[in-house]
Amino acid sequence: MKIKDKFNDFKSRLSDRHMYSIVLVVMAIIAGFGIYQYKRSIDFRDKVENGYRRAFTELVHYVNNLDSTLTKAVVANSPTQLSSLAVDLWRQAAFAQANLGQLPISNTELDNTAKFLSQVGDYTYSLSKKAESGQPLSKQEVDGLLELQQHSASLNERLVQMESEMFAGVLRFGEFKGITSKIGGGDVETFENSMTQVEDGFSEYASLIYDGPFSEHIRDRQPRMTEGVPEISEDDAKAKITDFIGADRVASVEVTGEGNSNITTYACTVTTQDNRQIFTEVTRNGGYVLLMLDERQPEEAQLSVEDAALAARDLLMSNGFESMHESYYQKEGNAVLINYAYKQDDFVIYTDLIKVKVALDNGDILGFESQGYITNHLDRRAIPAVVLDETEARGKVAPSIDVSTVNRAMIPLDDGKEVFCFEVKGTVNDKNFLVYVNVENGNEEKILILLEDENGTLTI
Secondary structure, three states, X not given: OOHHHHHHXXXXXXXXXXXXXXXXXXXXXXXXXXXXXXXXXXXXXXXXXXXXXXXXXXXXXXXXXXXXXXXXXXXXXXXXHHHXXXXXXXXXXXXHXXXXXXXXXXXXXXXXXXXXXXXXXXXHHHHHHHHXXXXXXXXXXXXXXXXXXXXXXXXXXHHHHHHHHHHOOOEEOHHHHXXXXXXXXXXXXXXXXXXXXXXXXXXXXXXXXOOOOOOHHHXXXXXXXXXXXXXXXXXXXXXXXXXXXXXXXXXXEEEEEEEOOOOOEEEEEEXXXXXXXXXXXXXXXXXXXXXXXXXXXXXXOOOOHHHHHHHHHHHHHHOOOOOEEEEEEEEEOOEEEEEEEEEEOOEEEEEEEEEEEEEOOOOOEEEEEOHHHHHHOOOOOOOOOOOOOHHHHHHOOOOOOEEEEEEEEEEEOOOOOEEEXXXXXXXXXXXXXXXXXXXXXXXXXXXXXXXXXXXXXXXX
């Protein structure tokens, strides 16, 4: 049969009512499947978009609080008030960072914005410790607060504007620009472009130098524990977080982005069995938990600090952090933040630091941060020959100091060098001091004021 005859035969068959009905059914099935797939893609788009909206709304909320609290800090004159505001600033900045890490920013590096959020809490915290010792803030330090407040006001204003644009449908997240333009029409601004403008606003931001965990000489140091270590997958990161928090508490883990620091991380959001959210970061190299933040605020305190320390110690031991020594703690509402330093032989290694926040109502771990440990830790350091004994170390401090205890510690100096010292604790005129005497030559390396009250122990 020729091709023409076949075509005519097909036409005659198609004219048959039964054949025509079959064709219509097939076409309807194909159309229905296409509509179903299109609807699924729209539902998926909306689900992801809503997740981004939630994270961005939370970011705006915490930055708004940050701006208000910084404004109060600028005019605070009471050490107690400044200390309280500093705790709020640290928490608000940390949660702002966590939400920033969940947003879809593929080609934009937000180094300056992330640095700003990192430094806000720690800078004000370092000033509060100075104020608690009775020392007035210098003009330079007050100017630093004013600079932070001005930058936070600018950031808050831009983010609030972006939030309005988002709810008005003008601003959409980058992955869906094409779909949105085709469906809704009109001009659509991408989130990534808007955040680029935010980052440009921080291009003139000068780093604040202060004695805190995010000072520049620590931020820029290459972490020892992740150097040359293989990368893990996203699934490995999820498994690590689930094991760290506890499989019985975790309902789901979602990788939402990457951390923007010198330690590359997977940023993850954990949904707990009781429908709370916990923000976490896991290092891409080595799979170490760098950060965990639970937003729950305990309403009462039933446990002692000693009970909280037991819970923190159990967490550290179960995750392979051995030989950790409790150094200082500070109560924050109905929770307590405990600093742990690694201990090698008789020396407390203060650079290898882990911070654990524990709820005082039930002992839950609300916070964990291991940047100091991951950056500095070595399993074994070469300990120099100790040429002094304890009695000679006592003789190296001022005669006016009434010495109570002598311990051994390794401390960092301002130039980044590590020195092994005797840690001599003593009192002068009801003030407690720590004097660090070099074990090799007897030099007085550093003096700290020790602040101890019912809320904890701090050093300045």
